[in-house]
Amino acid sequence: GENVEQHPSTLSVQEGDSAVIKCTYSDSASNYFPWYKQELGKGPQLIIDIRSNVGEKKDQRIAVTLNKTAKHFSLHITETQPEDSAVYFCAAKTGANNLFFGTGTRLTVIP
């Protein structure tokens, strides 16, 4: 089955700096890659996603890049703010229905 690895497990940045979280996947058939943000005491929320026919997608301060050849994808957050502090999960979908999740990155934005 699919194996998704996520790095780093923790990340601290100064407010205003950029944050980058990286994931690799093993199954070349994976075709959909969402990112989730989980705030304290809440369930994960979808923040951005990318499909295998696209190399990059941007939504305001967040962007995701996908390198299918290398089988990795990354989340980029620019101009970080304290409210960006959360746990972020990447995921990859192989087949029609199931997502495989990374182990999460705890991002702390220091005011």
Next chain:
Amino acid sequence: DVKVTQSSRYLVKRTGEKVFLECVQDMDHENMFWYRQDPGLGLRLIYFSYDVKMKEKGDIPEGYSVSREKKERFSLILESASTNQTSMYLCASSFSGQGRGDYGYTFGSGTRLTVV
């Protein structure tokens, strides 16, 4: 506009009790999932269901069972709760198939279960 509702936010049960965790979604999703979340281990899939009365084992089904009698409801059952089942439990749902399935999962807020 809550879309995936888990019946309890916090639950405390005794060892050996039978525990029911309920999840209801109002988005007409075909797929429903139960995960547990533990520090350092990420999200681990317990069971999932692609349709009413259908169920599939995930990565860690031991000690759990599920029930899906209606499309909108997916129940997780701990047959005899043990302390190592103390965890955060997350329910999720999604559309099925290529295309419609490419919108990821919608998660509930989670149930933090403590077994004493």
